[in-house]
Amino acid sequence: MLRLYGSRWSPNAKRVALVLLEKQVRFEAVEVDMINREHKNVSYVAKQPFAEVPYIDDEGLVLYESRAICRYICKKYPNQGTPLVPAEDDLRAYGLFEQAASVEIYNFDVHVQAAAYESVVKPALGMKTNKANYEKHLKTLGQKLDIYDSILARQRFITGDEISLVDLFHIPYAVELEDAGCDIMNTRPNVARWWKELKARPSWQAVKETIGSSP
Secondary structure (H helix, E strand, O other), X not given: OEEEEEOXXXXXXXXXXXXXXXXXXXXXXXXXXXXXXXXXXXXXXXXXXXXXXXXXXXXXXXXXXXXXXXXXXXXXXXXXXXXXXXXXXXXXXXXXXXXXXXXXXXXXXXXXXXXXXXXXXXXXXXXXXXXXXXXXXXXXXXXXXXXXXXXHOOOOOXXXXXXXXXXXXXXXXXXXXXXXXXXXXXXXHHHHHHHHHHHOOHHHHHHOOOOOOOO
């Protein structure tokens, strides 16, 4: 059985657990004790050389980086669970998917993750929040979401009218930011509609508090 090594506090680990559930892949979650720096142990670094979470062990194949893991899962189980990646021979759909994947990384994640770091991670570690940095990334994120809103006025999801891996990639860090009191995902009508639908998915409801193993 596939094993997912991660932490209940890690948005990246939740991203992988979310996709595993969407694809109906049985897995065992192994909690990594990051508070006691288990991820810095020699045995852990032998599997994940950057000493981060998550990584998976799929019957001896060890993979890290959450987006790479998610793509691997979709490639391995193309006809199981929710279809999340278009066929590579459907050039139009695949091109739009890859375009959206780049948008998520460079126009969304870079800002939502930075804002979450300032508002969630730093306080949890007893560090002082850099308010100017937080506001800078939040302002830029708002500008990007204006464009998202225009895209989502024309279609249900970010790549079209069917949900994709890219939509799911947005959830974990944006929820972390929202839980810290930021309402930015609900201030534009089409983004708010999309965001509400994403958060309501049973897969997210199952992993939002934990990365618990599959049923």
